[in-house]
Amino acid sequence: MADTDDDRVYYVLSDLHIGGDEQLEEAPFLDELLAFLERLETTDENAELVINGDAFGLWEITQVDGIEKFDLLEETYPRLFEQLRATGEQIPITLLPGNHDHELAAYDAYVERFAAYNVDLVQEQSTSRQLGDRTIYFEHGNQQDPNNRIEDWGSPHASPLGYYYNTLVTSRAGQVSDRGRYNWLKDVQAVTPTEWMPIWLASKYFYREMNPLLRYALVPFLLLFNISALLAILAGLDLAGIWSQPVDDATAFLGQFGIAGTAVWYLLAANIAVAGLLLLVGVPVYFLRRDITRTIDRFGILETDLTVDPAKPYDTAARDVFEECPETAIFCYGHTHRPENRRVDGRLLVNSGTWLKRLHRRDGVTGLLPPVFYPSYQLCAVRIATTDTDIVVEHQAIEKPSPSGEELTLTERLLTLGRTPNPELPEQTILEDAVAKKKEKPTDH
Numbered sequence: 001m002a003d004t005d006d007d008r009v010y011y012v013l014s015d016l017h018i019g020g021d022e023q024l025e026e027a028p029f030l031d032e033l034l035a036f037l038e039r040l041e042t043t044d045e046n047a048e049l050v051i052n053g054d055a056f057g058l059w060e061i062t063q064v065d066g067i068e069k070f071d072l073l074e075e076t077y078p079r080l081f082e083q084l085r086a087t088g089e090q091i092p093i094t095l096l097p098g099n100h101d102h103e104l105a106a107y108d109a110y111v112e113r114f115a116a117y118n119v120d121l122v123q124e125q126s127t128s129r130q131l132g133d134r135t136i137y138f139e140h141g142n143q144q145d146p147n148n149r150i151e152d153w154g155s156p157h158a159s160p161l162g163y164y165y166n167t168l169v170t171s172r173a174g175q176v177s178d179r180g181r182y183n184w185l186k187d188v189q190a191v192t193p194t195e196w197m198p199i200w201l202a203s204k205y206f207y208r209e210m211n212p213l214l215r216y217a218l219v220p221f222l223l224l225f226n227i228s229a230l231l232a233i234l235a236g237l238d239l240a241g242i243w244s245q246p247v248d249d250a251t252a253f254l255g256q257f258g259i260a261g262t263a264v265w266y267l268l269a270a271n272i273a274v275a276g277l278l279l280l281v282g283v284p285v286y287f288l289r290r291d292i293t294r295t296i297d298r299f300g301i302l303e304t305d306l307t308v309d310p311a312k313p314y315d316t317a318a319r320d321v322f323e324e325c326p327e328t329a330i331f332c333y334g335h336t337h338r339p340e341n342r343r344v345d346g347r348l349l350v351n352s353g354t355w356l357k358r359l360h361r362r363d364g365v366t367g368l369l370p371p372v373f374y375p376s377y378q379l380c381a382v383r384i385a386t387t388d389t390d391i392v393v394e395h396q397a398i399e400k401p402s403p404s405g406e407e408l409t410l411t412e413r414l415l416t417l418g419r420t421p422n423p424e425l426p427e428q429t430i431l432e433d434a435v436a437k438k439k440e441k442p443t444d445h
Helices: 030-041 068-076 078-088 109-115 161-179 185-190 194-209 212-223 225-239 245-255 258-299 301-306 312-324 410-415
Strands: 009-013 047-052 093-096 126-131 134-139 328-333 340-344 347-351 358-362 372-376 380-386 391-397 429-431
Touching: 030 047, 030 078, 047 126, 047 134, 047 328, 068 078, 068 109, 078 093, 093 126, 126 328, 126 380, 161 185, 185 358, 194 358, 194 372, 225 245, 245 258, 312 328, 312 340, 312 347, 328 380, 328 391, 340 429, 347 391, 347 429, 372 410
Parallel strands: 009 047, 047 093, 134 328, 328 347
Antiparallel strands: 009 380, 126 134, 340 347, 358 372, 380 391, 391 429
16 A cells, blocks of 8 residues: 555546557547646646556457567557656556456566556556545456456466457457448447447448448338338228228329329338338247347346446445445446446445547437447546545546547438437545544644
């Protein structure tokens, strides 16, 4: 544990995921990160920077092994390492491994290499710092995730489920991303939860990779599907001789427009035929899918094997730490990429978010169109400090323009009009009377 320093201010970052094969080398937030480090270099505060795991994407670097990955990082990001050196000359910088860069804990040589850049690499699962008479507990958070828990911490052979996913899927995506019509596959790291991966791939195929002529030919059919399904039912009633008035009225109305009305009639007829076929197939498939889903839910398969609860495991872990170390006021973690700041048993559970792109799912407003994954950035640094009696925690926003204008097609932008996400960082939180008042020095009489 670090020495007590009542006036120290802590800045916390996590989940930068810098590095990876080929297209994953791009760090679109590098300028913002350098500017933040430059600000800390010139600060008048008694500050310390804690980088709380997954600073680097070592799992996604598959071309070299071991300490050679550091050589590759130095070569690829010289400006970053020089700025770490400069900032580290002015304030302490502490680096904890996460799961994506767990190898930092597996090779002692990393400690010396980072020390050359004034970065103190702590090869442990967690660390703590004093804040007045209270304590901040830091861990990356992957140990609470069964898919990414490192059972043999510090072993170079540690390989949880997430290791295979990232070395086989994520790194491969970085290698082939530039082969697409648009370089989008490198954003695979931003897809959370992982269960959305097939939906995201289908969405990007439809809006980015599908032949434009085919996509624009399909759009009217898909947009009109809901209407066509209703018309298919009405056409069926007409053929059965049960109710013919709607079809007769529509025929008479369109007949007033000559060739244009005939064209619309054929378009509707084609949609009705497709919708009718889909309805015939879709109704039994719907009931079968619903029954299978209920069975899966009953056994809890999806909850235990595929989905990681972004809140419950960390609530439990925080309560355990608070019980074991009653002086702990803050449990600070990352990993889930979801910035948060909330109270648990009178203390604070703080997540420092991610510097990766975030993708917000917006399901289609009509028809069978795939959902749109709207991109944004939510860069932030957590600042933790004390007043005379209180602890103040604030997520400081680091502005970066939304990439939506460059990355979304016209169709995607039209489908998300009025539904663009506006992610907000947690509000500043104050733990009142969390720090004992500093005792005044007695005066001589």
